Amino acid sequence: MQPDESTIYLLPNQWKNLPHNHFFEATTGAEMPQETVVRLLLEHETLRISFECRQNPLVHQNTLTEHNEDLWKQEVFEVFIAEGSSTPTRYLELEINPNNALFAGWIDNPTGEGDGMNLDLIPYEKTGIVHHIIQKTNDLWTGELQIPFALIGKGGRVYRLNFYRIILLKPQTDPAWICSPDNSSFQCWRSTHSGVTPRFHRPESFGKLMFD
Template structure:
């Protein structure tokens, strides 16, 4: 369990780094051993998220290369975000993997345990999100996403909100895989969160009551 505060205030046209350099395990909130660095910037309607995933020696084993495929079955960096301060039942799910494949989904999550989730896929070009993997090394991959906040709000005509609920996630493969069709499991991978979802024995990201708070100035 962690006493960290998962609330951040981001002035317009400024960079802000998350103070937590190590995410927490989804199940029990224990600090992960791999460093994850995240920087945020707001420029009007655009929220930029830059990330660095360290301690990732098996990232080349990721085989998904097409957008809006099952990226979560292997290694990804993820963002869940919704407008407003209340615990959301609807939010945007974004995933990017080391091959620069992007997943964009609109999630309806009516229950606190993630029961009855309905996912609507959004073609990445329609979302207005731009993205790229900016660097890779033997054990690190870095990237960035530029997210139109009006897309998060659900309507191109909406003004940018001053408060958003958000969480950041990472799946890290911990051992090499012989099967190219491998999938991440609690036995071979670490499921990490900025604000830990505390989901118990089975790692689970879709717990919006555990999202942090992003305030824009």
């Protein structure tokens, strides 16, 4: 069962680790064996998110390289975030993949279940996001996102957010492979408990980010 660690408290200019280094399965909420280390830093105009995706043996099979491609079709680290304390119906979706490609868009999700969603894609050059892949080895990839508050808003001191990771578990022969429940693991910081089909777009599961 997932521990009740749904709120992250940040002090300015101090890195904060998520208290648990294992994400949880999107469908059942089971703790996953792979380690995912996430650290956050609140700076004056920026939220920095550092991540380590460990136990990732097929990382070099990712073939998507263009910004704002459908990066979720292969391996990614994802952040969904919205200003305010209530469950959002509109939130920012950010994705980065092992090739340092970035996806950014605003999601309108009126039902909270991911059906009938609308995507407002943000042109890459207008995001203001600084991003890096720091390391990529045979079973590990690490990186950082520097997200300007001008993009997500800074009218309050509470945000709702979740983190996600897709991990390829079976070798692929087709360069245009697409992740599925048959070949990949779909993991969340706060599990969406979506049942048979993995779904990330369930904002009721979002945790909280609070600035002290």
